[in-house]
Amino acid sequence: MPKITPEDLAKITERVKRTMILREGTGRAKIRVHMGTCGIAAGARSIMSTLMEEIESRNIKDIILTTSSCAGLCSREPMITVEVQNQPPVKYVDLTPEKTKIIFDKHILAGEIVKEYALAFGSERVP
Amino acid sequence: MAYRCNVLLCTCTMCVSVGALKIRNKLEEEIKKYNLEDEVQIILTGSSWLCTKGPTLIVQPDDVVYQFLKEKDIPNLVEEHLLKGRPVPSLMYIDPEELNPIEKLQDIPFYHDQRLIALWNRGIIDPDEIDEYIARDGYKALAKVLQDMTPEDVIQEIKDSGLRGRGGGGFPTGMKWEFCRKNPGSPKYLICNADEGDPGAFMDRSIIEADPHSLIEGMLVAAYAIGAEKGYIYVRSEYPLAIKRLDGAIIKAREYGLLGKGVFGSDFNFDMEIFRGAGAFVCGEETSLIHSIEGEPAEPRQRPPFPVERGLWENPTNINNVETLSCLPRIINFGAKWFAGIGTEKSKGTKVFSLAGKINNAGLVEVPMGITLREMVFKIGGGIPNRKKFKAVQTGGPSGGVIPESMLDLPIDYERIQEAGAIMGSGGMIVMDEDDCMVDVARYFIEFTRDESCGKCSSCREGLDAMYEILTNICKGKGKEGDIEFLEELGEAIINASMCGLGKSAPNPVLTSIRHFKDEYIAHIRDKICPAKSCVELIEYSIDQEKCTGCFICNVNCPTNAIIGEKKKPQTIDKSKCIKCSVCKEVCRFDAIKVE
Known part of the structure; x- marks a missing residue:
C-alpha cells in the first residue's frame, strides 16, 4: 500500500462512501423491494438484481436499496417503494426488469415520477 | 458489487465470550443458502450495544437491533429479515417497563440520550478497516494540524475546549501539554494509559476494540503538540482482542505513512509501540506506569518532579488516558467552541x-x-x-x-x-x-485495594490491612463500639500519609459509606443485624410452615441436604447443615423461605 497524502483522504472516503451511507442511513433516495413470499414468487428477486446492477453499473453511491415485507397487495407484486429525500414515498406495482429500469432512470435519477406504473403516493396510515 | 444490506455483528470481548463467532458462522451459512452473499455483508464491529445482552447485531439500513441471539434463531432471522425484509420482533430489545419490543436502535432510551464523541465510530465501522475510519472524517484532524496549525495553536485549541483528563484526575489536558512542550528536555515521550484496572470498568477496552484509529490519530495530534517522536500505549495483557486490533491498526497506519518518518509527507516524525502491562491497579499512577515501562517494579515515586518534567528515562513525558486521546480528532475537526458548548461550566464535553x-x-x-x-x-x-x-x-x-x-x-x-x-x-x-450490604461492599473494595497496594508506604500497606480486618469483623457480627470512629480516623490517616493516588483514594468507599449509610454500620455492630440480609454470618434461613406446600423443590435442590421433611408436608431447615447459599429461596415458588 502506498503512503497517502492529505488529498488522498477524500478519495478513500469516496471509495467507501456507499458502504458508509448504507450504515448511516443517509442516502439521497431509498428503494424498498417488497420481498414477501408473494413478492418472491412473482419475481421480486429479479427486480432486486436489476436494481443492484443498475446501481453498480452507473457507480451510484448515494442510494440505499433495501428489502421490505409484503405491502398487502399480493396480486400486484412485484412491487417497490421509492422514497426520494423530502418527497412522499411512491409505490410501483406489476414490475418487470424493463419497467424497473425505466423507473430507475426517470424517478430515481431524474426525480420524475413514472405515473403509468405507480399505484399510489404515500404509505398507509399507521394508528 | 455493492451490498444492499450490512449486518453489524458486535464482536467485543463480551459478545465473543457468549458465542458471537458461532453466530457469524451460522449467518454466513444461512446467507449462502439463500444466495445473498452478494447482497448482504457481515461486518464485525467493536462494542456497539448493551454489553449484557449479547450476542447482538444491527441490520442497516433498516436500523433494527437484535439481542440475545442463539444459533437456532439465525435461520429464521435470515429468511424473515434479510431475505423478506420482515424484522423479527421476538429477537428485539424489550423495554423493561412497557415489556414491548422496540425495533429501531434510535428509539431505545439507552441510545436516545447518548452523545458520541470518544465513541464516535462505535459499532458503525469495521475496526480492522482503516478506509472506513477515514470515510468517517478519519485522519482529517491530523491533516489539519500538520498543514494549518503550529503546536502552540493545537495546545491553545485544546485549552479553549476545556478538555480535562478522563483517567480520573481531571487535570486540564492543554495545560499538561504546555508544561511538557515548554520543558527543555529531549527527546519527549507520549504515553497512552490503557491500563484500566478498576473492577467493572471497560471503557478503554471498548474504545480500542471498536475504534483503534481514533486513539492513534489522537496520539498523533498530542505528539505533534508536545513535540514527541515516540509513543507508548500501555495496555493490560488481559485485553488480547484490544491488543490485536490496535496492533493491526498500527501496521495499517504505518503502511499509509501515517506513522513513522514524515507523517503525511510532512517533516513530523512519530511512531508508537504497544507495551503490555501485567495489570496492576497501581499503574494507574503515572510514575508507577513509567517505572513499569522502564522494567522496574511498578511502584510510584514522590512528585514533583512531575512526569512532564522528568518522566520516562528521565525525559519529559506526557501521559493521557485512552478516552482523552480519542476525543481529540473530533475537537480538532469541529473546533474548541463546539466542544466547550457541551457539558457544564467546569466540565466540558x-x-x-x-x-x-x-x-x-x-x-x-x-x-x-x-x-x-x-x-x-x-x-x-x-x-x-x-x-x-x-x-x-x-x-x-x-x-x-x-x-x-x-x-x-x-x-x-x-x-x-x-x-x-x-x-x-x-x-x-x-x-x-436493596440486597447489597454497604459494609460488605466497602469491605470488597478495601480487599481489592489492599491486594493491589504496592506496599511502598506503610500507611497504605498496613492501614488498608487493618481496615479490611475491622470491616470483616463487622460483617461477621464481631464489630465493637468505636469501630466506626476508628475507621474514619484511620481512613483520614491513610489519605494524608500515602504518596500516590491509590492510597490517597482507597479509603473513599469506607468513608462515603459511613457518611451516607451509618445506620447500616450501627445495625451490624450494635444489633448484629445485616439490614440488606447479605452478610451470611448475620442471617438465618427458615421455612414458613404456613406457606410451604411441601412441593419438595427446595429439598431436591439443597446442595447440603439441609432441608428435611416429607413430601406434601411443610419442610424445615437443619441449621447445622445450612450453608446459607440461598438456592432454596431462589427456587421456592411460594415465597416460603424466610431470611432473618
Whole structure:
C-alpha cells in the first residue's frame, strides 16, 4: 500500500462512501423491494438484481436499496417503494426488469415520477 | 458489487465470550443458502450495544437491533429479515417497563440520550478497516494540524475546549501539554494509559476494540503538540482482542505513512509501540506506569518532579488516558467552541461510563457532562431489575465512593461528584440495590485495594490491612463500639500519609459509606443485624410452615441436604447443615423461605 497524502483522504472516503451511507442511513433516495413470499414468487428477486446492477453499473453511491415485507397487495407484486429525500414515498406495482429500469432512470435519477406504473403516493396510515 | 444490506455483528470481548463467532458462522451459512452473499455483508464491529445482552447485531439500513441471539434463531432471522425484509420482533430489545419490543436502535432510551464523541465510530465501522475510519472524517484532524496549525495553536485549541483528563484526575489536558512542550528536555515521550484496572470498568477496552484509529490519530495530534517522536500505549495483557486490533491498526497506519518518518509527507516524525502491562491497579499512577515501562517494579515515586518534567528515562513525558486521546480528532475537526458548548461550566464535553451492577441496561454509555445520576440509572440504564429498590451507585471504582438515592439528582461533573465524597474516576459506575450490604461492599473494595497496594508506604500497606480486618469483623457480627470512629480516623490517616493516588483514594468507599449509610454500620455492630440480609454470618434461613406446600423443590435442590421433611408436608431447615447459599429461596415458588 502506498503512503497517502492529505488529498488522498477524500478519495478513500469516496471509495467507501456507499458502504458508509448504507450504515448511516443517509442516502439521497431509498428503494424498498417488497420481498414477501408473494413478492418472491412473482419475481421480486429479479427486480432486486436489476436494481443492484443498475446501481453498480452507473457507480451510484448515494442510494440505499433495501428489502421490505409484503405491502398487502399480493396480486400486484412485484412491487417497490421509492422514497426520494423530502418527497412522499411512491409505490410501483406489476414490475418487470424493463419497467424497473425505466423507473430507475426517470424517478430515481431524474426525480420524475413514472405515473403509468405507480399505484399510489404515500404509505398507509399507521394508528 | 455493492451490498444492499450490512449486518453489524458486535464482536467485543463480551459478545465473543457468549458465542458471537458461532453466530457469524451460522449467518454466513444461512446467507449462502439463500444466495445473498452478494447482497448482504457481515461486518464485525467493536462494542456497539448493551454489553449484557449479547450476542447482538444491527441490520442497516433498516436500523433494527437484535439481542440475545442463539444459533437456532439465525435461520429464521435470515429468511424473515434479510431475505423478506420482515424484522423479527421476538429477537428485539424489550423495554423493561412497557415489556414491548422496540425495533429501531434510535428509539431505545439507552441510545436516545447518548452523545458520541470518544465513541464516535462505535459499532458503525469495521475496526480492522482503516478506509472506513477515514470515510468517517478519519485522519482529517491530523491533516489539519500538520498543514494549518503550529503546536502552540493545537495546545491553545485544546485549552479553549476545556478538555480535562478522563483517567480520573481531571487535570486540564492543554495545560499538561504546555508544561511538557515548554520543558527543555529531549527527546519527549507520549504515553497512552490503557491500563484500566478498576473492577467493572471497560471503557478503554471498548474504545480500542471498536475504534483503534481514533486513539492513534489522537496520539498523533498530542505528539505533534508536545513535540514527541515516540509513543507508548500501555495496555493490560488481559485485553488480547484490544491488543490485536490496535496492533493491526498500527501496521495499517504505518503502511499509509501515517506513522513513522514524515507523517503525511510532512517533516513530523512519530511512531508508537504497544507495551503490555501485567495489570496492576497501581499503574494507574503515572510514575508507577513509567517505572513499569522502564522494567522496574511498578511502584510510584514522590512528585514533583512531575512526569512532564522528568518522566520516562528521565525525559519529559506526557501521559493521557485512552478516552482523552480519542476525543481529540473530533475537537480538532469541529473546533474548541463546539466542544466547550457541551457539558457544564467546569466540565466540558462528554464522558464515557461503563454502567454495571444491578441495572437493566448494563453497558457502555457516553453522555454529556451535567446529566444527572438519576437519568443515568433510570432512563439510560433502564432502572433496577426484578423491581428491586435502588440503594446507591459507586462511581470511580475502588477509589471512588458511594452516592445514595438522596443525591441522585446530582449533575455529573468533576467538582460536584467530589463534593459528594466520590470521584469521577475513569468512569466505572456500579449500581447497587436493596440486597447489597454497604459494609460488605466497602469491605470488597478495601480487599481489592489492599491486594493491589504496592506496599511502598506503610500507611497504605498496613492501614488498608487493618481496615479490611475491622470491616470483616463487622460483617461477621464481631464489630465493637468505636469501630466506626476508628475507621474514619484511620481512613483520614491513610489519605494524608500515602504518596500516590491509590492510597490517597482507597479509603473513599469506607468513608462515603459511613457518611451516607451509618445506620447500616450501627445495625451490624450494635444489633448484629445485616439490614440488606447479605452478610451470611448475620442471617438465618427458615421455612414458613404456613406457606410451604411441601412441593419438595427446595429439598431436591439443597446442595447440603439441609432441608428435611416429607413430601406434601411443610419442610424445615437443619441449621447445622445450612450453608446459607440461598438456592432454596431462589427456587421456592411460594415465597416460603424466610431470611432473618
